[in-house]
Amino acid sequence: MAAGTWQRKDLLGIAELSADEIRLILETAESFSQVAERPIKKVPTLRGKTVVNLFFEASTRTRSSFEIAEKRLSADGLNFSSSGSALSKGESLIDTALNLQAMAPDLIVIRHGAPGAPHLLARRLDAGVINAGDGAHEHPTQALLDAYTIRQHKGRIAGLKIAIVGDIEHSRVVRSNIHLLTKLGAEVTVAGPLTMLPAAVDRLGVRVCHRLEDAIAGADVVMMLRIQLERQSRALFPSTREYFQLFGLTRERLKAAAEDAIVMHPGPMNRGVEIASDVADGPESVILEQVANGVAVRMAVLYLLSGAGEEGV
Amino acid sequence: MKTLVTGGRVIDPSQDLDGFFDLLLEDGVVARVDESVSASDAEVFDAEGLVVCPGLIDIHVHLREPGEEYKETVATGTRSAAVGGFTAVACMANTKPVNDSRSVTEHILEEARRAGYARVHPIGAVSKGLAGEELAEIGEMVRAGVVAVSDDGLPVANAELMRRALLYAQHFDIPVIQHAEDLDLTGSGVMHEGEWSTRLGLPGIPGSSEDVIVARDLILLEDTVGRYHVAHLSTGRSLAMVRRARQAGLRVTCEVSPHHLLLTDQAVSDMEMSTATKMKPPLRASTDREALLEGLADGTVDAIASDHAPHHVDEKDVEFTAAPFGIVGLETTLSLCLDRLVRPGVISISRMIELLSTGPARVLGIPGGSLAEGRPADVTVFHPDRSVTVDAATMASTSHNTPFDGWKLKGAPVCTFVAGKKINP
Numbered sequence: 001m002a003a004g005t006w007q008r009k010d011l012l013g014i015a016e017l018s019a020d021e022i023r024l025i026l027e028t029a030e031s032f033s034q035v036a037e038r039p040i041k042k043v044p045t046l047r048g049k050t051v052v053n054l055f056f057e058a059s060t061r062t063r064s065s066f067e068i069a070e071k072r073l074s075a076d077g078l079n080f081s082s083s084g085s086a087l088s089k090g091e092s093l094i095d096t097a098l099n100l101q102a103m104a105p106d107l108i109v110i111r112h113g114a115p116g117a118p119h120l121l122a123r124r125l126d127a128g129v130i131n132a133g134d135g136a137h138e139h140p141t142q143a144l145l146d147a148y149t150i151r152q153h154k155g156r157i158a159g160l161k162i163a164i165v166g167d168i169e170h171s172r173v174v175r176s177n178i179h180l181l182t183k184l185g186a187e188v189t190v191a192g193p194l195t196m197l198p199a200a201v202d203r204l205g206v207r208v209c210h211r212l213e214d215a216i217a218g219a220d221v222v223m224m225l226r227i228q229l230e231r232q233s234r235a236l237f238p239s240t241r242e243y244f245q246l247f248g249l250t251r252e253r254l255k256a257a258a259e260d261a262i263v264m265h266p267g268p269m270n271r272g273v274e275i276a277s278d279v280a281d282g283p284e285s286v287i288l289e290q291v292a293n294g295v296a297v298r299m300a301v302l303y304l305l306s307g308a309g310e311e312g313v
Numbered sequence: 314m315k316t317l318v319t320g321g322r323v324i325d326p327s328q329d330l331d332g333f334f335d336l337l338l339e340d341g342v343v344a345r346v347d348e349s350v351s352a353s354d355a356e357v358f359d360a361e362g363l364v365v366c367p368g369l370i371d372i373h374v375h376l377r378e379p380g381e382e383y384k385e386t387v388a389t390g391t392r393s394a395a396v397g398g399f400t401a402v403a404c405m406a407n408t409k410p411v412n413d414s415r416s417v418t419e420h421i422l423e424e425a426r427r428a429g430y431a432r433v434h435p436i437g438a439v440s441k442g443l444a445g446e447e448l449a450e451i452g453e454m455v456r457a458g459v460v461a462v463s464d465d466g467l468p469v470a471n472a473e474l475m476r477r478a479l480l481y482a483q484h485f486d487i488p489v490i491q492h493a494e495d496l497d498l499t500g501s502g503v504m505h506e507g508e509w510s511t512r513l514g515l516p517g518i519p520g521s522s523e524d525v526i527v528a529r530d531l532i533l534l535e536d537t538v539g540r541y542h543v544a545h546l547s548t549g550r551s552l553a554m555v556r557r558a559r560q561a562g563l564r565v566t567c568e569v570s571p572h573h574l575l576l577t578d579q580a581v582s583d584m585e586m587s588t589a590t591k592m593k594p595p596l597r598a599s600t601d602r603e604a605l606l607e608g609l610a611d612g613t614v615d616a617i618a619s620d621h622a623p624h625h626v627d628e629k630d631v632e633f634t635a636a637p638f639g640i641v642g643l644e645t646t647l648s649l650c651l652d653r654l655v656r657p658g659v660i661s662i663s664r665m666i667e668l669l670s671t672g673p674a675r676v677l678g679i680p681g682g683s684l685a686e687g688r689p690a691d692v693t694v695f696h697p698d699r700s701v702t703v704d705a706a707t708m709a710s711t712s713h714n715t716p717f718d719g720w721k722l723k724g725a726p727v728c729t730f731v732a733g734k735k736i737n738p
């Protein structure tokens with residue numbers, strides 16, 4: 001495995017990665033995906049390494065995905081969550097970090113509601129920091145697993161038409177995906193209610209549509225985003241019913257996409273709000289594959305950042 | 314006590330003066346300005362190679378006393394002012410308790426007198442407790458020494474209250490200073506809403522948050538014929554409205570802050586979400602910045618004010634969203650203006666002095682801002698091109714939250730005289 005080109009201590013976002021670095025992670029993930037097919041799903045690669053999972057926000061999916069990845073690499077995983085620990089007692093992020101430093105972990109996986117929180121840690125700590133979602137900023141491993149899944153089905157990313165639909169502004173998934181997919185040469189279109197489209201989003205190199213139908217016309221990949229239902233109380237959209245009428249992905253609407261289009265969703269889904277059940281469970285859906293690929297991609301990231309690459313798998 | 318400042322380049326925009334003059338300070342006032350003054354009994358200050366100008370006045374600072382002395386006190390804040398070349402500051406009312414009464418005003422003035430570093434002109438609150446409901450006792454505070462009223466830190470959100478303030482303040486001929494911000498439009502925003510907030514995933518504060526309040530207030534001003542001043546104006550659209558209103562004869566003035574003139578919202582990204590780039594109003598788009606620079610040059614902007622807002626390091630050393638808004642500015646303003654505005658030719662050195670001294674004095678109607686004979690002997694002396702490096706750690710201010718840390722600048726304050734007395738900060 002060609003790990004020699006990986007130079008970074010941290011994985012904070014996709015924005016700062018080069019296309020080559022992204023490809024290296026995806027290729028590394030490919031070799032790790034075979035581990036899941038073995039009868040004993042475990043390799044000794046990270047034996048003796050300590051990985052701290054620092055989750056300031058609940059996220060069952062991302063968290064269990066990282067934990068499984070760590071176990072499969074034989075790393076010692078240590079979990080801190082915001083309930084029942086110092087994190088909920090008003091201790092500052094910096095103090096938490098300094099306490100962790102004292103335990104000398106090799107890697108820290110952090111999920112935090114504030115954009116930039118992983119960057120703050122990375123500046124202070126010797127340990128490698130992996131951003132597992134910082135507010136509405138980046139969620140790099142999600143974008144990597146999405147790209148991995150797309151490549152699995154389409155064989156490539158370059159030249160694909162990819163539509164991302166939903167709450168663009170508050171999604172932690174969308175920015176990382178925009179950076180990654182455009183860096184690898186895809187044509188990305190975003191669509192959503194105007195109250196959920198961030199300012200100057202076109203400056204990120206994407207086409208902006210105001211209608212779902214326009215966004216998915218001819219698309220090879222349709223990526224639906226989760227609607228945070230509490231947004232409704234802030235009057236960003238009038239009702240889930242109206243939202244589904246305008247931006248819900250139905251079988252009928254999906255006909256506008258390319259014939260072999262795949263449908264993705266970062267989960268967890270609101271069925272009947274952003275996506276109809278028969279689409280979520282239909283033949284175009286790769287949603288469960290995304291979950292499976294998440295483990296391989298996270299194994300690759302842990303492996304590359306741990307510096308284990310020099311010794312080989 | 315007599316001091317003769319000799320051999321300096323004296324620049325005084327109030328009298329259109331720019332040349333090599335001697336300056337005699339006597340009994341707290343400017344006694345003479347002439348090509349050669351002899352006063353054998355005077356202490357001589359050799360200003361050769363230096364610029365001598367009316368004392369700089371910062372009309373927007375937060376001294377944090379009473380109530381938050383761990384951030385700054387009147388003494389440390391005015392010392393910071395003196396180090397930065399300022400002979401006077403006007404301090405905002407959002408202390409704890411709020412400066413909405415004679416006793417708080419008197420306390421601030423007493424602390425300032427005791428410290429002796431710079432003149433302090435307190436600004437009283439518009440509303441009792443900054444609650445935005447009832448007018449504070451403005452007349453009482455004016456008698457105690459306030460020179461303007463403002464709820465700064467918060468906007469006067471209620472249009473009816475603003476209208477009453479504009480009317481009532483006319484009894485005392487003082488301006489009403491507005492922190493123009495629509496808190497509903499700001500929402501949970503922490504930086505300017507635009508490309509960079511989108512890239513960083515940080516909630517944005519749209520420019521319209523400022524603009525709608527300025528627009529509303531100008532309409533109220535037209536009806537009330539009062540005096541209105543926009544604090545830390547940051548958008549091109551607000552500036553255009555002020556320009557138009559002034560052309561229509563309204564008594565409106567405005568100030569801008571050095572950080573809005575020199576940085577844009579991109580700095581939040583460039584500095585990796587450092588909380589030293591978090592302030593209100595937020596660093597705006599480059600089009601806004603360009604408009605502000607134009608406003609400096611064409612005279613629309615009346616003053617440059619630092620909005621010196623000290624915060625404790627523990628409060629700033631957190632996630633961007635969790636940090637308080639505000640940066641310190643008293644010790645960087647003059648060097649930033651000399652190096653980044655005068656040196657590249659955005660404005661002349663005389664216009665800079667107007668923006669830092671004569672203009673601010675005019676906005677608040679306070680003495681100073683002029684070296685005309687008989688005026689207070691408040692003088693700033695600076696080196697027009699001495700190299701300095703901004704070092705947050707060694708500032709006189711208790712707080713060190715500045716985005717300019719490490720900047721290499723040319724031009725630096727040398728000393729100040731307040732009422733003819735040389736200040737040693």
Ligand SMILES: [Zn+2]
Nearest residue numbers: 465466492544
């Ligand atoms: Zn303010």
